[in-house]
Amino acid sequence: MGIPGGAKLRRVARFLLFSTIALALGGCTLPTFGGFRGATTQGQAEFKLWSWMTMAGLVVAAIVWGLILWAVIAYRRRDPDKMPRQFHSNAFVEVIYTAVPLIIIGVIFFYTVKTENTVDALAPHPAVTVRVTGFQWGWSFSYRDPQGKQIALVETAQARPPVLAGNPTSAEYPQFVLPLGETTQIVLESADVVHGFYIPAFNFSRYALPGVTNNFDFTPVHTGVFAGHCAQYCGLYHAEMLFSVRVVRPGAFQAWLSTQPASGAAT
Amino acid sequence: MTLLADRPAVVEEGSDHEHGAGPSGFLKWVTSTDHKVIGKNYTVTAVIFFLLAGAMAMLIRAQLANPDSTLLSQHTYNEMFTMHGSLMIYLFVGPVAFGGLANYIVPLQIGAPDMAFPRLNALSYWLYLGGGSLMMLGFLTTGSAADFGWVAYAPLSNSINTPGAGPDLWIVALILTGFSAIFTGVNLVTTIYYLRAPGMTMFRMPIFTWNMLVTGILILIAFPVFTSALVLLWCDRHLGAHIFEVSGGGVPVLWQDLFWFFGHPEVYILALPFFGIVTDVIAVFSRKPIFGYRGMVFATMSIAALSTSVWAHHMFTTGVVLLPFFSLMSYLIAVPTGIKFFNWIGTMWRGSVKFDTPMLFAIGFLVTFLLGGVSGILLASPPVDFATHDTYFVVAHFHSVVMSLVMAAFAGFFFWYPKMTGRMLREGLGKATFWLMLVGANVTFLPQYLLGLKGMPRRIAEYAASDGFTTLNRISSAGSVLLFLSVAIFLVNVVVSWWKPIPAGDNPWDASSLEWATSSPPPHHNFLKIPPIRSQRPVWDYNHPEDRIIEHAKARPGGFVASGGVGTVLLADVNVDGEDTLETRDPDR
Amino acid sequence: MKIESYVLLFVGFFFGLVGLVYWLWSHEDAGSVMLLGTFLLGSVPGFYYLWWSRRMRPRPSDDPDATLEDGAGVVGAFPGSSIWPFVLGLGATFVALAFVFGAWTLGVGLFLAVAALVGVVYESRRGGLV
Numbered sequence A: 001m002g003i004p005g006g007a008k009l010r011r012v013a014r015f016l017l018f019s020t021i022a023l024a025l026g027g028c029t030l031p032t033f034g035g036f037r038g039a040t041t042q043g044q045a046e047f048k049l050w051s052w053m054t055m056a057g058l059v060v061a062a063i064v065w066g067l068i069l070w071a072v073i074a075y076r077r078r079d080p081d082k083m084p085r086q087f088h089s090n091a092f093v094e095v096i097y098t099a100v101p102l103i104i105i106g107v108i109f110f111y112t113v114k115t116e117n118t119v120d121a122l123a124p125h126p127a128v129t130v131r132v133t134g135f136q137w138g139w140s141f142s143y144r145d146p147q148g149k150q151i152a153l154v155e156t157a158q159a160r161p162p163v164l165a166g167n168p169t170s171a172e173y174p175q176f177v178l179p180l181g182e183t184t185q186i187v188l189e190s191a192d193v194v195h196g197f198y199i200p201a202f203n204f205s206r207y208a209l210p211g212v213t214n215n216f217d218f219t220p221v222h223t224g225v226f227a228g229h230c231a232q233y234c235g236l237y238h239a240e241m242l243f244s245v246r247v248v249r250p251g252a253f254q255a256w257l258s259t260q261p262a263s264g265a266a267t
Numbered sequence B: 001m002t003l004l005a006d007r008p009a010v011v012e013e014g015s016d017h018e019h020g021a022g023p024s025g026f027l028k029w030v031t032s033t034d035h036k037v038i039g040k041n042y043t044v045t046a047v048i049f050f051l052l053a054g055a056m057a058m059l060i061r062a063q064l065a066n067p068d069s070t071l072l073s074q075h076t077y078n079e080m081f082t083m084h085g086s087l088m089i090y091l092f093v094g095p096v097a098f099g100g101l102a103n104y105i106v107p108l109q110i111g112a113p114d115m116a117f118p119r120l121n122a123l124s125y126w127l128y129l130g131g132g133s134l135m136m137l138g139f140l141t142t143g144s145a146a147d148f149g150w151v152a153y154a155p156l157s158n159s160i161n162t163p164g165a166g167p168d169l170w171i172v173a174l175i176l177t178g179f180s181a182i183f184t185g186v187n188l189v190t191t192i193y194y195l196r197a198p199g200m201t202m203f204r205m206p207i208f209t210w211n212m213l214v215t216g217i218l219i220l221i222a223f224p225v226f227t228s229a230l231v232l233l234w235c236d237r238h239l240g241a242h243i244f245e246v247s248g249g250g251v252p253v254l255w256q257d258l259f260w261f262f263g264h265p266e267v268y269i270l271a272l273p274f275f276g277i278v279t280d281v282i283a284v285f286s287r288k289p290i291f292g293y294r295g296m297v298f299a300t301m302s303i304a305a306l307s308t309s310v311w312a313h314h315m316f317t318t319g320v321v322l323l324p325f326f327s328l329m330s331y332l333i334a335v336p337t338g339i340k341f342f343n344w345i346g347t348m349w350r351g352s353v354k355f356d357t358p359m360l361f362a363i364g365f366l367v368t369f370l371l372g373g374v375s376g377i378l379l380a381s382p383p384v385d386f387a388t389h390d391t392y393f394v395v396a397h398f399h400s401v402v403m404s405l406v407m408a409a410f411a412g413f414f415f416w417y418p419k420m421t422g423r424m425l426r427e428g429l430g431k432a433t434f435w436l437m438l439v440g441a442n443v444t445f446l447p448q449y450l451l452g453l454k455g456m457p458r459r460i461a462e463y464a465a466s467d468g469f470t471t472l473n474r475i476s477s478a479g480s481v482l483l484f485l486s487v488a489i490f491l492v493n494v495v496v497s498w499w500k501p502i503p504a505g506d507n508p509w510d511a512s513s514l515e516w517a518t519s520s521p522p523p524h525h526n527f528l529k530i531p532p533i534r535s536q537r538p539v540w541d542y543n544h545p546e547d548r549i550i551e552h553a554k555a556r557p558g559g560f561v562a563s564g565g566v567g568t569v570l571l572a573d574v575n576v577d578g579e580d581t582l583e584t585r586d587p588d589r
Numbered sequence C: 001m002k003i004e005s006y007v008l009l010f011v012g013f014f015f016g017l018v019g020l021v022y023w024l025w026s027h028e029d030a031g032s033v034m035l036l037g038t039f040l041l042g043s044v045p046g047f048y049y050l051w052w053s054r055r056m057r058p059r060p061s062d063d064p065d066a067t068l069e070d071g072a073g074v075v076g077a078f079p080g081s082s083i084w085p086f087v088l089g090l091g092a093t094f095v096a097l098a099f100v101f102g103a104w105t106l107g108v109g110l111f112l113a114v115a116a117l118v119g120v121v122y123e124s125r126r127g128g129l130v
Helices: A004-024 A042-073 A091-120 A251-258 B026-029 B035-064 B072-108 B118-140 B165-194 B208-237 B253-284 B295-309 B323-332 B336-349 B358-379 B382-386 B393-421 B427-453 B470-499 B537-544 C002-026 C029-055 C084-101 C102-124
Strands: A126-134 A138-144 A149-155 A174-181 A184-190 A194-201 A202-208 A215-217 A224-230 A243-248 B569-576 B578-584 C071-080
Touching: A004 A194, A004 B035, A042 A091, A042 A202, A042 A215, A042 B336, A042 B358, A042 B382, A042 B393, A042 C102, A091 B323, A126 A202, A138 A243, A174 A224, A174 A251, A174 B026, A184 A202, A184 B026, A184 B295, A184 B358, A202 A215, A202 B382, A202 C002, A243 A251, A243 C102, A251 B382, A251 B393, B026 B035, B035 B072, B035 B118, B035 B470, B072 B118, B072 B165, B072 B208, B072 C029, B118 B165, B118 C071, B118 C084, B165 C084, B208 B253, B208 B295, B208 B393, B208 C029, B253 B295, B253 B336, B253 B358, B253 B393, B253 C029, B295 B336, B323 C002, B358 B382, B358 B427, B393 B427, B393 B470, B427 B470, C002 C029
Parallel strands: A126 A184, A174 A243
Antiparallel strands: A126 A138, A138 A149, A184 A215, A194 A202, A194 A224, A224 A243, B569 B578, B578 C071
């Protein structure tokens, strides 16, 4: 080893240092850990919390795994006749490992509430209102004007879904459209059982709960087509209760809206 | 003094009536009220349900190994995951802990001759077996077994969406097992409160017994709510009660409140016994007392209490619950759980750790449970839960937890099997079981975290190739094969131990609690002699007098220090007209 | 007996506090009622045990210095074996079946259950394996 190993070690240390600084400076370089970065402002807020919490969690986990490994290796039984000293407590250590987790969860709770308020915030005057209804086994997306009158309708065409689930973004499944950069309020209801309105790329899901109307906002920040699923098990064809959402620029959105029939698809 | 002290004492002086002379074979299985026989019945029955549920899990993994899979129909798939969850949660993990291991071990650990209510104990088992059989009977009905998920959310669970006898059988089965659990809870608490041996104060009980006491109280908190909710659900289905139906003015989300008020404590009813097993196993194989014993007890009680005030964290995405309250309470569970973790490590610290199979499983538990715990913290945050709720991330989270509990259960099996049968399990086969299970559990469930993050919802019968879920699902299915092999090797191990027995002796692990003072298997009514109880480790004190910790060494006449040897005997064990009356006698008289 | 009562009082205290906070914060009925029930489940027997623990002679199992001789005396009467739990369990299962498939198993179930209750009462009065 010697000097070359030392140089390598220094390189690794420098890399770690720079990547930590980069992480601390720019939120956009936060590691994803397999999650979506979020295609809405709400989803991005969630992503930031997710990323930081996962980093903190993995650091804590690594420390504890390390301690377990250390205890197992360092104190393995070498001499079967030697008896370890019989002690059973250490007040200092015990206070430390009660207090430190309390502080950690205090910090996490603070940011959780902050993020939660961002994600759940409702704009007083949303640009678009879509009333989404989940039913066995499909969705209907009803666009409303400020007076509550339906101006466009997209819904699952077939009452009984095809035998096998296809691509959620394909034409078999309903696709609703949202304008980029504007806030859309979703009014979510269920016609029968509990469904889960889930758009992975938006980092968001909410139950369509019978008897309850749920309101939440989406403010998309990326154009594109995103898959949607029913997340809450709702009976036989739960796997096929798919939909997608297309985010387009506001001009294109208005153009799309004007071509939609107000009373639903002809089928 | 004791609960049963006012019963007529019928004792024949000098009687050396040999016990175990009662019925044998089938009749013994049906009539025994001995906690050891009932405990074994429970364990074997629960393991059979475990194997059935495991077979269903293999079918589920086979179905999901390919996109557009048609191996199972959607309907069959829905039955499979419903019954897999129901059997595992309601009929395996809980009953094997509080009905099987606790039933067998707790009276032994506190020096009691039996459970406080032996007939009630037997009734618990029969209700459990009856309930379990009724649930399985669903597969033979013309409709199907229950297929509304193990949580049976209303209104999917009403008579329109899930008609037929299968769901009804599921409901009445769980009412029966609910009563069974409540009776066991009453029995455990009473036994621990009233039947401890002299000198076995509350703070000398092994942690396993402590945890079973807390589990017993938790059962009394949680199960009545669930059992009543099931009665309400039955009324909804058959009497049109409309309790959980919007159409009649009911509230569907009430079911979720009632269910999870049971459901979350239930998670800890499953977990606490196994925490106890791991605590005791780590101490024994590190040759040290438990680090932070009192902290451990308070941590157990705090976890139990907090677990009953976090039920709505399963309902964050309903949009109708108080998010900050349930989030904070859920986070707080991390503190006592952390205390437990560090106490486990502290017990190994400066110890002398020996890697017999029970210890390996206990370490496997630590490693796997930590993963479940950390992902649990993430899910306790409502925004993160919005992103991952009802996806495979959640599935992976609770399977990390539950697989760690299964490992702890195996730690318990390997640890107490010699006590229960008088035979050792093979170490080589045991280690093979362990490594396959550790690797298998993580290969199966780590990819599922990523699947959830990619947006794969749970409980979907199939997915399209274009979803991009295929590779991770295949890895996961491959891991499940390893789990299957590990359980198969365990069964081989049991068969080998019957075929070519290795006698265990009374205390093969050099363990410290009272169950190791009696013979393996213990005689009827458990103890012929009991060492004096002067600390948390009476058997250790007796075997290692130079390494004992005596907190109350007042050296009273007849006490440990004065007599220094085997203490008194519990010998009057007479059978008069089928009623056994036990008496403790002074050996000098 | 003191520690035993403290364990239950801890349940009562905790859920009293949490129930109060929850009710004041959320005004949600179902959860508040369940927390109230849990408060009672802990505090009612807890206070009873506390009251009783001050009146009773300390038991040998509460005395850290007790010897096994201190516990000399009758521990209790335990049945050696009994068929009746099995009969009662079978009866309960048949009764449960009646709520799925209709009433005809109810008769069988109730007969078994009543037989078991009579049997178990006789057994514990008279003793002996019936």
